[in-house]
Amino acid sequence: MNITERVSTPVKCRVHLHVHLEGSMRSSTLWDLRRQKNLPLPGNGALKDLEETLKINSPGDLAFCLEKFQWLLPALEGDLAAIERVAFEFVEDEAGGAVLYTEPRFSPRLLVGAGGQVTARQVTEAALRGLARGQQQFGVTARLLLCCIRGMPENYMDTLDICTEYRDKGVVGMDIAGDEAMAVPKDGDAASCIQSSAAELAVFQEAARRGIHRTVHAGEMGPAFMVQIALDKMHAERIGHGYHVLEDEELYRRCIKERVHFECCPSSSYHAGLVPLTQTKHPIQRFCEDGANFSANLDDTIIFQYSFEDEHTLLRRMGFTEANFASMNFNAAKACFLPEDEKKELLKTLLKAHGVPDVM
Structure with a gap:
């Protein structure tokens, strides 16, 4: 069954990269899991x-x-049923946000737990089961x-290795996340950063050799x-956030020319202090x-507590139009990590959702 057949309504018109x-589980689910496991809860519980x-x-x-994590x-560590539940509910929430295609990311190693009672592969499989059930039920x-x-x-x-093993079973790529300051030495120059980041560089170079898709915060x-x-x-192949690229005009122009895709998260950029509120223009406006x-x-919805409607309200205040929103969705679809035949189907479905005749 192809993507077009799975989508039953043109209302699903967003691509979420x-x-x-784990940062987008429902707060009610987190509360339920922490209560079940007798984990501390703040305030009166x-x-x-x-x-x-x-x-x-x-x-x-x-x-x-990141401290919020x-x-x-702890609510998910070593609990395969909870991980599957969160993945399933995530897809349901994406459907509620008119999302047609989504690429959630997470680190399976972080959810193994201190006891090591489950493996990172089992964690990955649990997440994939939840996504697959959600896809079947909600058409995302x-x-x-x-x-x-x-x-x-x-x-x-x-x-x-897990990306490689599951590349045809629902895993489409890899990322590196976390505090970027850890990768930038105090002297702050590129050469020393390259030297101190040898392990990061090596694993992504090997990923490219294996044909594993790559995005980088x-x-x-x-x-x-x-x-x-x-x-x-x-x-x-894609850049997560990337706002500081504007500090180097030559590099920025290169990114425009080479069509490097920036995965922007406007609301989270303000909340996390990545873009100062006093800054006259958000980088996404310049883009x-x-x-x-x-x-x-949306980045991490449980922490920043907003929806696509909230995000678009913010962008409208910045001057974005419905045409801009449509353009972003098509850009995201073209930059997604689906195989080319599935990507073509996704683009056809997007055209239909936006009322554009199929010219592909």
Whole structure:
């Protein structure tokens, strides 16, 4: 059955490339899991207290946002049923957000648990089962990206091996996430960064050799040369966030020319302090004005607590139009990691959803 046959309504018209699976579980599910496992809950133990604790009430920094994961990961570690549940519910929520195709990402190694009672492969399989059930029930095509985590090089090759093993079973690529500051030495130049990031570079070079698709969190908090390293040394096909590329005009123009896709997350960029609220123009506005290749994504919905409608409301205030939203979806579809035949079907379905005659 192809993608067109699975989609029953043209309302599904969005393509979602940058979203973290564990960071997008429902707060009610997290609350339920923590109660089941007798894990501590904030305040009086009510759901609203947990939601308030997770919420970013004022802009912080990325490290502060990542600290919120201390509430998320213990609820899932070693629990294959919970991981499958979260993946299934994620697809249901994507359907509610008019998403046609989604590529959630997560690090299976982070969910193994201290006891090691399950393996990273079992964790991956649980997530894939949940996505597959959700896809069948809700008509959203879902594929998985596996994340390396900066500062955990011992897990890099295993993550790549799992990507390779499951490449035809629902895993379509890999990423590296985490605090970008860990990759930038104090002296801050590109040469020293390359030297200190040998493990990251090696695993992505091997991924390229194996034909595994690659996206890299780069230029998120780090300088523009992190984007250049991602492209030239890690062979990245897409860039997660990438806002600081604007600090290097020559590199930015190269990215426009080469149609490098930037997975932008406007709301999270403000909440995580990646883009100061005092900044007159958000980088995504510059990307739009210059005809760059980009999309708008939600990142971690349980932490930032917004939907696609919230995201689009923000973008409309920035001057974005419905035509811009459609363009972002087509850009995302073309940049997705589906095999070419499935990508072609996705693009046909998008054309239909947007009321455009099929000219492909």
